[in-house]
Amino acid sequence: MAGRDGFARRLLRNYLIYAVVFVALLVALAVGERHGLSEATIGMVFLFGTVGIYAGIGVASRTSDLNEYYVAGRRVPAVFNGMATAADWMSAASFIGLAGSLYFSGFEGLAFVTGWTGGFVLVALLLAPYLRRFGQYTIPDFLGARYEGHVVRIVGLAAAVLASFVYLVAQIYGVGLVTSRFVSVEFEIGLFIGLAGILVCSFLGGMRAITWTQVAQYLVLIVAYLVPVTMLAYKSTGVPVPQLMYGPVMEKLSEREGELIWDWREAEARELYRQRAEDYVQRIAGLPESLETERRERAAELKALLARDAPAREIVQLERALRDIPPTPEAAREAWSEARDEALRRAEVPNRFAQAHPGVLPEQEAESRNNFIALVFVLMIGTAALPHILARYYTTPGVTQTRSSVFWTLFFILMLYLAAPAYAVFAKWEVYSNVVGTEISALPSWVASWGKVGMVRFEDINGDGILQLAELWLNTDAIVLATPEIAGLPYVVAGLVAAGGLAAALSTADGLLLTISNSLSHDLYFRVMRPSAPSHRRLLMSKSALLLVAIAAAWVASLRPDNILFLVGLAFSLAASAFFPALVLGIFWQRANRAGAIAGMLSGLALTMFYVMRTHPFFGGDAANAWFGIRPISAGAFGVVLGFAVIVVVSLLTPAPSPAATSFVRRVRSPESDEPDDASLH
Template sequence: MTRSASVLFRRLGRYYLLYAAGFVGLVVFLAVAERFGLAPRWIGQIFLFSTIAIYALIGVMSRTSDVSEYYVAGRRVPALYNGMATAADWMSAASFIGLAGTLYYAGFEGLAFVTGWTGGYVLVALLLAPFLRKFGEFTIPDFLGARYEGHFARMVGVFAGVLASFVYVVAQIYGVGLITSRFIGIEFEIGVFVGLAGILVCSFLGGMRAVTWTQVAQYLILIIAYLVPVVILSYKVTGVPIPQAVYGTVLHDLGVKEVELFTEPRENDVRALYRQRADDLARKISELPESLAVERQAQMQRVNELRTQGAPAREVATAERTLRDLPRTPDEARVKWERARQESLQRSVPPPPHAEAHPGPDQASRDSARLNFIALSFVLMVGTAGLPHILMRYYTTPSVRDARRSVFWTLFFIFLLYVTAPAYAVFAKWEVYSTLIGSHIASLPPWVASWGKVGLVKIEDINADGILQLAELSLNSDAILLLTPEIAGLPYVVSGLVAAGGLAAALSTADGLLLTISHALSHDVYYRVINPEASSQRRLVITKSQLLVVAVIAAWVASLRPDSILFMVGLAFSIAASAFFPALVLGIFWKRANKWGAISGMIAGLGITLLYIVRTHPFFGGGLGNAWFGIHPISCGVFGVPTGFLVIVVVSLLTPPPSAAVLALVDKVRLPDAGR
C-alpha cells in the first residue's frame, strides 16, 4: 500500500468510526426519548429523515465533474471499503426485507437463496473480478465490445444489462415505498417518490464516487439495524444474545408448536371453510358469465334491503363497496376469482414444517421441490456472477490484487447478514405462533391495524369465533422483518431502526443499479456508438439526464405495486445469468470464442429465459402447467445459461476465429503483471 493510500485508509477509518458512533448515539437518544413519551410517529420520521440527510450530505460532498471519478470513483477505493460498499450494493431490499420473510414461509426451501447468493461470490472471485479489473475501462458492455470486436455485442450487453437492472431497481424502489408509507404515514405512491429523491441526491451529483462512500455509510446502518432486533429477541426468548448459535433450540420448540397448531380442531375447521370457499369460486368460474350476473343481482338486492330496513350507515356503505368492487366483465371476474381461489386453496392446507427439507404430500412433489431448490441455487449463483452493478464495483479498486481482496471482504460482510437471516425467521415465527395465534381478534395489538392499512397484514375471522387461527392470518413476506419488532413487543425505537436499515439497503442497491443503467445508455450507447467525440462535460450531462429519466420511470412502475420484492429480484438474476455469464466466462477462458458466437449465445440465452417467464408467469397469462420439468418462473435462467454456453461454443466453432488483437487482449487480461 502506498503512503497516500495508507493515509486515505486511516482517514476513512476515523470518519466512519465517528459516523457509526454518532448513529449508535442517535439510537440511544431516541430510546431514552421514547421512555419519556416521544411519539412513535416522530421516532420513525427522525430515523428516516436523518439518515436520508446523511446520505444526501455525503452525495453533495462527493460531487465531481471528473469522468473517471464519476464512473469508477477514480479507481482508488481500498479493498475493505469497496467490499463494504459492494455488500451494501448487494444486500438490497430483497436480502434485508425479503429474505427473512421467504425463510419464514418456505423454511428449509428458502435456504436456496442463502446458498446461491453466497456461492455466487466464489464464482466472482475465481472467474471474473480480477480479470475485469485487469481489463479496466468503465462498464461490462465495454468488455464485451472489446473482447467480441464491435458494437453489436456491446449493444446486446446494454439491452440485457438495462433490462436486468431495471427489474431489480423497481423492486428496490417498491421496498422504499413500503418503508416510507408505513413509518412516515404517507400514501404508498407518494412514499415511492419521496424515497426516489434520496436515491437521486447520492447518485446524481457524484456518480460512483458519491455512491461508494454513501454505500459504506449505508452498510453500517443496515447491519446494525439487522442485528440489533434479533439479538434482543434472542435474549428475550432464550436468555442468550447470540441468535446464530441458539436458534436451533427454538427451532425444535417451533416444530412441537407446529404439530400442536396443525392438529387443533378449530384450525382444521377453518381450513375446511377455506376449502369450501375455493370450491365455490371454482363453480362460479365455470358458470361464467351467468354467475357474475347472479352475483351482481344478489348484491344489489342486499343493498336495497339494508336501505329499506334502515340498517346502520356503516353496514350499508360496506354492502355498497362490495357491489362497487364486483368485477365488471366476465374476463375480469375470471382473473379475480381465480386469484381468490388460489389464496383460499393455499389457506386450506397447513404450511410445510419449517425444518422439513423438500416437503410434499408424495414422492413426486418432494422430487419437484428438490429440483427447484437446486435450480434456484444455480440461477442465483451464476446470476450473482453476471450482475453488471456488482461487477462494475471491481473497476473501482486500485489493482487486481485489491479486487481479489475486495471480494473476500464482500463475502465477510454479507455473511454477517446471511448467517443471521434463518435465526430471524425462526424467532419471528415463534413469536407469531406462540403469542399471536389463539388471541382474541378484538384485542389484537395496534400494529395489526397499522400494517393492515398498507395492505401487508390481513385477518379474516372466517368461522366468526372471535379467535385468531393460523389460517385466518395473512402476513406479506415483505413485511415479516419490518414488523418483527412490533410482533415481539419491542420498543418502537427498534422498529424505527429496522426501517432505517431497510431504507439503507434499498437505497444503496437502487443507487448502484441506476448508475449501471445510466452508464450503459450514456457511455456505451451515446459515447461509444453515437458520438465518440463528445466532451467530458457533455458525457456527464447525458449520464445525469439518463439517470433522472430512468429513475422516474422506475418509480412510476414501482408505484403500481408489482410482484413481491424477492420474486422480482430472482427474475433479474435469471436475466443477468443467461445473458452475461456464458459470454464473460468464455470470453476470458476460451480464446476461440468469437463475436458471432457471443452475440448468438447472449441472444439465445436471454430469449429462452424471457420465453420461459412468459410461458409460466400468471402476469402474462401463463402458469406452471406450461413449465418444463416443473421449474418455477423465478429459476428460468436454469435454461438460459446452458443454452448460452452451448450456442457460443457451436457458433464460434462454425465461424472464423477472433483476430490477433483480441487474442492479445485475452492474454493481457489473464496474465498477471506486478499486482496490477
C-alpha cells in the same frame, strides 16, 4: 503506497466517528421514547436523519472528473470496497425479503442464502480479477472490446438495462413501502420521497459519491438487522447470540407446528377455505351467467337492507361489495381465479419449517428438490453476472486489491446472512405462540397499522372470534419490518429496522441507477454514437439518463408489482442468462467469437423471458406449463445452459476471432500485475 495508506486511515477515522455518532443517536432516541417521544417523531428522525447524512455525503463527493464519476478514481481500498459492495448487494430483497422467505419456506428458503453467498466464490475465481485487469468502466465495455464490435456491445447494453431496471423497480418499491409505513404518508408519496434521496446520493458524484454513501449505508443496515434479532434471541432464550441460540427455539416451534396442524379449529378453517375455492371454481365455470347472478343477488341484498333501515356500517359494506364486483366476464375470471388460488393456499396443511423438500408424494418431493437446486444455481450464476456488482471491482487500485475486496464483500454479507435464519425462527415463534390463537378483539395494534399498507390481512372465516393460522395472511416483506412491533420491542427498534431497510434499498438503487445511466452514456452515446464527445457532454448525458430512468422506475413501482423477492429473482435470471456464458467463455476460451456471443446472449435471454411469461400468472402464464416443475423465479437455469451451448456451437461453426481478440484474452488472463495497463487493452 504511503498515500494510499494515509487515505485509508483517514477513511477509517471518519467512519468510526460516523458510527459513534449513529450509536449515540440510537441511545438518545431510546431515552427519548422512555420519556414520551412520539413514534411519529422517531420515524421522522430515522428517515430524514439518515437520508440527510447520505445526501450530505453525496454532495460532498460531487465531481466532474470522468474517472471519479465512473469508477471512483480507482482508489477505493479493499475493505471499504467490500463494505460498499456488500451494501450494493444487500438490497431490499436481502434485508426485507430474505428472512420473510425463510419464515414461509423454512429449509427451502436456504436456497437464497446458499446461492447468493456461493455466487461471490464464482466472482472471485472467474471474473473480478480479469475484469479489473481490463479496466475501463462497464460490462458492455468489456464485451465490446473482447468480441470486437458495437453489435455485441449494444446487446450487452440492452441486457444490462433490462436486468438492472427490473431490479431497480424492486428497490424503489421497497423504499415506498418503508417510508409510507414509518412516516404515515401515502405509498406513492413515500416512494417519491425515497426517490429524492436516491437522486441526491448519485446525481452529483456518480460512483465516487455512491461508494462513500454505501459504506455509511452498510453500517446502518447491519446494525439495524443485528440489533432486533439479538434482542429477540435474548427475549426468547436469555442469551443474546441469535446465530447460536435459534436451534432450541426451532425445536419448540416444531412442537407448536404439530399442535396447529392437528387443532380442530385450524382444520375447520382450512375446510371452509377449501369450500370457498370450490365455490369460485363453480363461478368461473358458470361465466358469464354467474357474474350477472352475483350482481343481482348483491343488489337485492342492498335493497332489503335499505328497506329495513339496517345499520349504516352494513349498508356501506354491501355497497363496497357491489362496487367491487368485476365489470366484465374476463375481469371476473381473472379476479375469481386469484381468489380461488388464495383460498386453496389457505386450505393447505402448512409445511413444517425444518422439513427439507416438502411434499406428500414422491413426485412432489422431487419437484421441490429440483426447484431448490435450480434456484441455488440461478442465484449463484446471477450473482456472478450482475452488472452493478461487477462494476464495483473496477474501483480498486489494482488486481490484488480486487481479490481482497471480494473476500471482504463475502465477510460483510455473511454478517447478515448468518443472522437471517435466526430472524425467521424467532419471528415465527412470536407469531405462532403470541398471535395465532388470540381473540380477534384483542389483536395487537400492529395488525391494524400494517394492514393499512396492505401487508397484513385476516378474517374470521369460522366465526369463532379466535385467529387461526389459516385466517392470517402476512406479506413476505412484512416479516423483518413488522417483527419488532410483533415482539413488543421498543418502537425505536422498529424505526431502526426501517432505516436499515431504507439504507439497503437506497444503496442498491443507487448502484443500479448508475449502471443503467453509465451504460447509456458511455456504451451507447460515447462508444457508438459520438466517439468524439467531450467529457462534460458525456457526464451531462449520464446524469440526464439517470434522472429519466429513476422517474420511469418510480412510476412502475407505483403500480405495486409482484413481491420484492420475485422481481429480484427475475433480475438474477435475466443477468445470468445474458452475461455469464459470454463473460466466462470470453475470458477462458479464446475460440469464442462475436457471432457466438451475440447468438448466445440473445438466445439465453429470449428463452428466460419466454419461460417466465409462459409460467408466471402476472404475464398471463400458468404454473402448469413449467418444465420439470421449475418455478419462474429460476427461469435463468434454462437460459444459462442454452447460452453456453449456443456460444460454443456458433463459435465453432463461424470464423475464429482475430489475432487482436486472442491477444486481448491473453492479457486479461494475466492479472498478476497490480497496476493494470488499461490503455494497452484498447
